[in-house]
Structure formats: structure tokens, C-alpha cells
Amino acid sequence: MDHSSPTDKSPHKDKPPRQSSTQQGTPRQNMGISAYAWLKQDIICGVYQPGEKLLMSRLKERYALGISPLREALSQLVSEHLVVAISQRGYRVAPMSIEELADIYDARSQLEAMLVQLAIERGDDTWEAEILAKAHTLAKVAEVHGADEMLDIWDRRHQAFHSALVAGCGSRQLLIARESLFDQAARYRHLWLCQTVFSDRALAAKRQEHADLVDAILARDAKRAGDLTRDHIMTPVPIITDLMHARGLV
């Protein structure tokens, strides 16, 4: 990935990363929203450790901003549970734990399974077509790319594939809830991604799961699609658990 290492806390100069679709109708170019995007990205990628104190002086220096837009950004991240605010003691990166990992992934698996089942019930032809399109694109990720690029491309297409599966559910609000859970999972997921994308075995297993899932969905087999979705989403949990122990994140 193209991000600074944890020790490099020099200020950003590029544009902020594209914000998730959760923050829909807010295409403002102020510093507040940039700070939000930068901070979120940095927290997700582990530039800051879980529980780490977010010193205003440091943030000011790193992002070359005043206190006001930073506090606004942090307030939003508090709402998203990526940051916690303590009375007169400033902000900290939200802690991570095995318990939270299990909770978030359980919630994701249940919600996503429901969305898939709703989509089976409500989805139209365009929805089906998009699934096939994204499945194809994902299957065709060749390993001719560099390491970072490979990870990036696979992840993007993988997300696009899963988004296509649930797109037919017809509920804007449930998709937003899904995004929100995904954002909270991002830090845990980041650990898993690196482990998985470079393992041919793991990648092949995923490929098979995706194929089965597409089968069940196109056959409109709600029961089976739900079960497969839950299993598919829960598979990373033991892997991430091990990684967290190994890296002393718990």
C-alpha cells in the first residue's frame, strides 16, 4: 500500500482518500472533511495503534491544520466508533479486542446474509447481470502485478463483488448500516487481507466460496445463500484472532 509507515508522521500533501459512500451528499472540499478522510485512513491502516492518544499538537503538525477542523473530523470518527473521546482528556484511537472482532464479524455475517436473502427476493435482472460481471472481474485478477498493487486490485474487486450481491436488496438504509459495519471491521480486515491475498491456497478457497455463492443466489436458493454468506464472512475470524495474538494487539 502507498501509506506512510507508523513512524513517519510527516504531514500529508496529496488529496485526501475518497470517502466511503456512507457520507453521500457531502462533496465539500474543506479541510474538515479532508482531515476526516486522512485520519480514518491512517487509523484503519494502523498508522496509529489501537488505544493510542491522539495529541492535538501531533495532529496539527502531521496534517498541517488548525485545531477546529481536526476536532470536527474527530467528532465524526467518534460517531463511527473509530475514535473515543474522553471528557477533558482528548481523543484516543478506539481500542481493538478479540471480543469486538467476534462481535463485528458476527453482526456483519448476519446482516449480509439477510441482505443477500432480501436481494434474492427483490432483485431484478440488472442485479443478476451485475453479479456475473463483478464475479468475472474478480476471478480474472492476474498475479502479474506488484505485491501492493495486487492486494489493492483484488481487494477493490472483492468488495465490488460483494456489493453487487447485496445491491438488489432495495434498502438504502440497510446498505448504509452495512457500510458502517464494514468501516468498523476495516482495521481487523486489514490484518487478514495481507495474509490472504498472497496465499494461493487461501485465494483458491475464496474463489470456490464465491462460485458456490453465485450458484445459490442465481438459483434463488435463499436458505443456502444465507448460510454460505454467513460462513464466508466468518472464515477470517480465527485467522485474525491468531494474528492479533501474534502481534501483541491484545
Next chain:
Amino acid sequence: MDHSSPTDKSPHKDKPPRQSSTQQGTPRQNMGISAYAWLKQDIICGVYQPGEKLLMSRLKERYALGISPLREALSQLVSEHLVVAISQRGYRVAPMSIEELADIYDARSQLEAMLVQLAIERGDDTWEAEILAKAHTLAKVAEVHGADEMLDIWDRRHQAFHSALVAGCGSRQLLIARESLFDQAARYRHLWLCQTVFSDRALAAKRQEHADLVDAILARDAKRAGDLTRDHIMTPVPIITDLMHARGLV
């Protein structure tokens, strides 16, 4: 209710309303969080109209605060979709629409049904006992109270009852998602509450639905409990739709 009328924009002097459990581990007494709670309450109760511009000068006066804590509060409300921010044009109350109403209630009904089914699968004896307790308390709301008090008590017990139903689901994250959807529904729900609580017919109908729901749940009939939950949550939608047309909120 004990809130100011839409035209009364005098500053608050009391303590801010208790924040929802979504904002769990943040019991700080700063002005930022007070502003958040006050603003949220005022938006939900209709002190500000949907789409209304939130002038900084007005907010400063009304809440007797500086710009900084107000912007922090507004940033959080943007995350919760109760307020929208527009580039260099400040903040507005999020608009309301029939489409959003339908979307939010559909999402709530699906999510809540899933939570009830999960609770049936995972809930223990304490969960069952709490359901009976809250159902009893709700059924015993006597009409000996004043109008506002009656509405307040019934609403509180009604919420407690429904919370008890889903409490057994075992997923902290899904309960948070539920709270979030509930907060978004609050403005619409507020319209419905007044209409319902003072209609004996409506109240009796609700009572029956609740009794059926408890039956199905204690019988661990997941299918039926899910269906009843979806229906129960969707019933206010046509009523609110009519009210919105009547009051020109659309």
C-alpha cells in the same frame, strides 16, 4: 412533552437530555456533547423544520455557545444523517421525505425481525423473564396521567418492551445499528406517537399485536415472530404518510 415550541428559540438553561446508549462510553460534561444532545432533541421534536438552514449566529445565541463546540456537535449529527453539511454553505437540517420514511421503516422492520429471530435462537431464561416484565409494565400504563405525561410514559415503556425483545440477540453491534436506525426514524415516529397514544382504538390494536408477538416468541416460533415484528413496525407508515401530506412536510 416538555419541549419549547418551534417559535421559542430562547437559549437552553437546563442540563442536556440523556444521550442514547449508542454514544456509550462518553460521559463527558463538555459543551460539545451538550450541544449535540440539545440539537438532536430539537431536530427530532421539530423545533427546526426539515431542510431549515442552521445559522451559526442563531445557534450561538440559542445555546449560548461559541462556534467550536457547535460545529463539533453538528459534525456528529452529520454522521448520523440528521444534519447535512454543504461545502461552504454551512449546515441544514436533513430533509424528510415519504421515500426516506418508507426506506427507514423497511430497514427497521427487516433488522428488528432478524434480531427477534436471533434472540429466539440465542436468548436465555433471563431474556424471557425480562420480556414478560416489560410487557406487563407496558400493559399497565393507566390513563390517569396528563396528556404529555401519558405520551412520555407509554413511549418509554413501549421502547423498553421492544428493547427487551431483541436484547437476547447477543450482538452488541446489531443493537447499535438498530439504535442508529431508530434515531433516524425518530422525527417520523414523533408524528405518529401523538396520533396513536391518544386513540383508544390504536392503543388497543397495539396491545393485541404485542400480546401475539410475546406468544410467538415464547413459543420460539421464529417464522411467526419475524412476520409479526415486520408487520408491527410497518403499521405506522401509512399513518405518518398521511400526516406528512396533511402538514405539508412533503
Next chain:
DNA sequence: CATATTAAAAATATAGATATTTTAATCTTT
């Protein structure tokens, strides 16, 4: 030597000031 106490330093929360942008009002020009 551990535990209070106190003083100094650092950090936060918020108000106030300022530059920039938007909105409105006025004045041209066709």
C-alpha cells in the same frame, strides 16, 4: 521507602478574530 502534597508543564476546550466565500442588493447595459 512508599505515599501525599505541591508546583510546574503540557494539553484540552472554547471563545474571539480574520480571511474567504456566498448571498443579496444595486446599478448598468441592451
Next chain:
DNA sequence: AAAGATTAAAATATCTATATTTTTAATATG
């Protein structure tokens, strides 16, 4: 008189400064 340009007023976004609170360090006390 309508459309566009110009100017003035208002509002926003952000920085800087300050009061308050917390943290750290140093010193005294049992």
C-alpha cells in the same frame, strides 16, 4: 424591463489566543 455585472453585507471556515483541566515531576512527610 430583463439579464448581467458590480458592490456591499452576511455567513462560513479556520486560525490564534486564553482559561481550565490534566498530567508530570519534584519535594516533603509519615
